[in-house]
Amino acid sequence: MSKSTSEVQSATSLVFASYDAFTDVPYSGSQSAVILGASGISEAHRAKIAKEIGAPATSFVDDVSGNRVKVQFFSTVMELPMCGHGTVCLITRLVENNLLKSGGEDWNEVILDLPKGPSVVQYRRNTAGRCEVMLNVTPADYSPAEINMDVLAKLLGVDCTAFSQNLPVEVATGDFIHLCLPLRNCAAMNALQPDFGALADFCIANNLETIATFSTETVNPDRNIHVRDFCPAVGVAESAAAGTTNAALAGYLWRNNLITPNSDGLVTVQAEQGIKLGRPSHVTSHIATTKGLIKRIQVGGVASKIIEGFLNTKMDAA
Template identity: 30%
Template sequence: MKEIQVYHVDAFTNEPFGGNPAGVVPDATQLTEDEMQKIARELNLSETAFLMTIEDKDVDFRVRFFTPTQEIDFCGHATLAAAWTMATEHGWLDRATSIHFKTNIGIVPIDFSKRGEELQSVIMTQATPQIKDIEADIETISKLVGISASELDPSYPIKLGSTGIWHLLIPVKTRKAIDEAIPNIDLLKDHNMTRGICTTHLFTFDSEEADWKLYTRDFAPAVGIAEDPVTGSANGALAGYLLLENILDKHTEHDFLIGQGEACGRPGQLHIKTSSNEHGPVIQVGGSAVCTIKGTVRLR
């Protein structure tokens, strides 16, 4: 009987049962793709990260991400959860100041931030952001996300954004409207699946919290997740969109917080840092995490 170590880690929070839970399998080297999918389905979390050893001097682990229904190319909160697990449960914090994962979208470096000997947060550098237009009228978008068309914010464009996977980014006037949104899950699933969109991400500058620059909410039925509590990839794509659309000055470094998860009872926050290099904007997304469950999965 093969026993596989697994962790349940709440990401983008420092409180148990907050943030976004992810599964982490630290040693998946001998697992088949079918076994990884079955473990992800058994854990029944939005995503599970599977780490595999790799002979590559530039990276520490190959990582694959599975929802309960399928593999996806990248997942921000599961990346954070995996880095946190390796740092705190597998001694990585004692040997290095960072860890590098090879994913389907490329290499993702993650830096550790300590206070004394204790890990305080980790921050990942995501793929270079991209945006593109989407053909959709306001009434259609309103019906998909369950928000009155009058509550959508015309000050900012509805766009697709990506730092590895595509998200539908929808500006909303108020946090209240976001919290009260009741998306048509079936319609949204069909809409996003036919267009290669991973999640639909609502955002507003009306955060109601002094420390938060933005407040967001995310729906991902196209990959088997009705609502994702706190989303690293979608908020990274949002940060890239803000720069590429000149909503934030792309030539200035930015450092701010985004709040998410309140509407589904799993509050969390993300630390966003932006800069630029010769390839364009650089998006970093970070936060803390809490390991709430540690155990083994038995495979025959």
Template identity: 30%
Template sequence: MKGINIYHVDAFTDKPFGGNSAGVVPNAEFISCVHMQSIAKELNLSETAFLMPPQSTAADFRIRYFTPSSEIDFCGHATVATAWLMGTIGEWATKKNMITFETNIGHVPVKFEIKENSLRSVIMTQIEPKVKKIDTALVELANYVGLKKDDIETDYPIRLGFTGNWHLLIPVKTRKAIDEAIPQIDKLKKHNKSHNICTTHLFTFDSQEEDCLLYTRDFAPAVGIPEDPVTGAANGALAGYLILEGILSAAEAHTFNIAQGHKVGRPGKVEIIISFIDHKPIIKVGGSAVPTIAGTLLVEEEK
């Protein structure tokens, strides 16, 4: 048997057992794709990140993400968890001010925010945001996610948003409606797979959290996750949507927080920073994290 170092890290929280837990395997250079998938299934977290040497000299590590059922191109909370782990236990935050990951969708730089000589947060710059329309009827979508048609906030459009994966973004009038939503997981899974949608993201400006602009929930049955507690990729796509659809002004920068995870007992906070270069939005997503488990996974030697 061979021992592989593994960690559980709770992302988008400063308290253990909050936010969204990711698996992190720091030394995965000799692990096959088959074993990565098996390890992700064994850990049974929404995503597990595997680190290995990069193919590009512009990156510090190559990172791959697996759900219990499949590999995905990008995962926000696992990126935050991995950067936090490398910044603290790996001591990268004492050596340089950022770490750059090579992913399936390009390079993702993550900046270390230091305050009073300790790591306060890690802030990743996501790839350029995109939005596109979806032709599924409003009544159908409401049915899939367990909402009434009248729960949908029609002042804002339903769109697909992207900063690495495609997310179905559905505006909802109230937090109460979001919390009471009971999605039809099988129907939602079938729909999202047919449209290459990674997750369905419900959002509202009725956050009811003092320091948060929005409140969200995220369902990802298409990639084997009924509900993802706190999501960096989906909230990044949401931030891009808010700018590209003119809901937030493109004439100024924006900084705000998004609350998520409360319904499933894992409250978290996602920091959003939106700036512009040559009138193009730059989406930054971050937060703090807490390692909760460090151990050794015993597996058979690969042949």
């Protein structure tokens, strides 16, 4: 039987909540709003609401039926084909509202019915009792970056000496298109001061959606990678935590032999992000490999609820 979310709405208001993703510490990580019972909201109004809320992502839940969730994600400027941090917040919200079974420490599977097609998500209670969410991400295709690095360095507020001289700059094309840009160390990462308006134009001109800068030197010794992801072309100047970006970077690390699979062909990448923004996050990526090929990539973590209330959905004058 369908678990409709229609009971949480009235004629002019819907229940919504805001979460911080990829963190168990409130007021860090990356924000995402979740709106239940949204089937009556048009796409044009969804875009308006997402812009008004102002979070990097807002999910509009049309229906929950068994283990299938019909949902749509929007940034402040566009519809998103899918969203890693938005998914972590979405599943956490549905579990907390008993629209999905809470389960135990065994993994449960959910199918997100997105406009572009279904997406598989797993979730469970971790040892701390938090809802841990892992999203299947399309493995990216990688190609050499054919861009003007001098121009890019200027737009990032540094010179080319900030970039790694040992690792390639590659374009990762999957659910989004990321420029995987390795930097020398954390000092070079901290020195980045992007011109976001010009960087957005650069991304559009070069068919890129995010500039994923990273260093294999980290602040936290338990992490594998330090990340700063610049996304002005899709409505976020700098993301405090980005699931799809980290999945692409995990694949980059694997293909460039920067991380080694275990005897079962499994790779785990622990990333730190958002530190420069004062919103530290922890993003986990799992890669399953076989015969030198990626079989599956998952990315995820936990989320913390920040705000809960009612959203005014009345769009006409009183």
